[in-house]
Each structure stands twice: as structure tokens, then as C-alpha cells.
């Protein structure tokens with residue numbers, strides 16, 4: 001499988017998303033497809049407040065892929081709305097409703113309405129390696145145990 005190869009995702013709309021379009025890519029080579037809030041009434045997030053926003057979508061992804069739920073930068077920049085668990089992880093075997101864990105980092109209450117494009121979903125390959133406990137020491141490396149700024153700032 002190479003970058004650009006097509007895989008298929010199946011979405012199932014729940015009743016509260018019946019009138020909404022499926023997620024879609026807003027430009028030819030967009031990495032993420034925008035996903036919409038599926039709400040029976042508008043939901044207000046006060047500053048600092050978080051909530052799960054339903055999308056009204058269940059999905060089936062190809063094994064070997066995940067879906068990541070990420071913020072939209074415009075909402076983050078203008079209103080301070082991001083995803084608390086970004087990137088949210090949708091497992092390929094998850095068949096529940098996809099939800100967006102939104103948080104308001106802004107100064108003003110933010111109203112989410114039915115159909116608003118609240119987040120974006122990026123499909124990415126995942127690998128499940130075999131897991132094994134190292135018998136003795138780990139292989140040596142140049143970095144060794146240095147981390148958290150050990151290489152400096154310039």
C-alpha cells in the first residue's frame with residue numbers, strides 16, 4: 001500500500017445525523033475530512049468546559065488503519081476550540097458512535113450547532129508489532145538516555 005492508494009471507509013448514519021452529508025475532503029489533497037456535530041439542540045461550551053460532541057456516525061475502517069480526530073485550526077485560532085485528547089484515536093474495530101471531545105480554551109462561550117464542522121478526521125496506517133520483553137539490555141544508541149531538551153535549543 002502506497003501513499004495515495006485508495007482504501008474504503010464505510011460510514012453508517014444514525015438517525016440524528018440523517019440530514020447531514022457524510023464527512024468529506026474540502027480540497028483535492030486535504031489530509032483530513034471535516035466532520036460535523038449531530039445535535040438535536042445547540043450545545044454551548046463555556047470557557048474551560050469540555051464535552052463529547054456526537055457526530056451521528058458509526059464507521060468501519062480497513063484493518064491496519066486508524067482514524068485520528070483532530071482540531072480545525074481556524075476554530076482553534078479564532079475561538080480556542082480544540083480536542084482535549086487530540087489526536088483522538090478511532091480503532092478500526094470500533095463500531096460505536098464517533099464522538100469529538102471538544103474543549104473551549106477561549107474566553108467566550110462557544111455555541112455548537114447541528115451540522116457545524118467541528119473537527120477533522122485523518123486516516124493513518126498503524127502497526128501492531130509483536131511485543132516482547134528484552135532479555136537483557138536494550139541496543140545502544142548515540143542519544144542514549146538524553147531527552148526532554150538534551151540537544152539544546154539552537
Ligand SMILES: O=c1ccn([C@H]2C[C@H](O)[C@@H](COP(=O)(O)OP(=O)(O)OP(=O)(O)O)O2)c(=O)[nH]1
Nearest residue numbers: 069085087088089090091094097098099100101
Ligand atoms: O476522540 C475520540 C476517541 C475515541 N473514540 C472512540 C473510538 C475508539 O476506538 C474508542 C476508544 O478510544 P480510546 O482507546 O482512546 O479510549 P479508552 O479510554 O482507552 O477507551 P477503551 O477502554 O474503550 O479503549 O472510543 C471516539 O469516538 N472519539
Ligand SMILES: [Mg+2]
Nearest residue numbers: 089090091094
Ligand atoms: Mg483504549
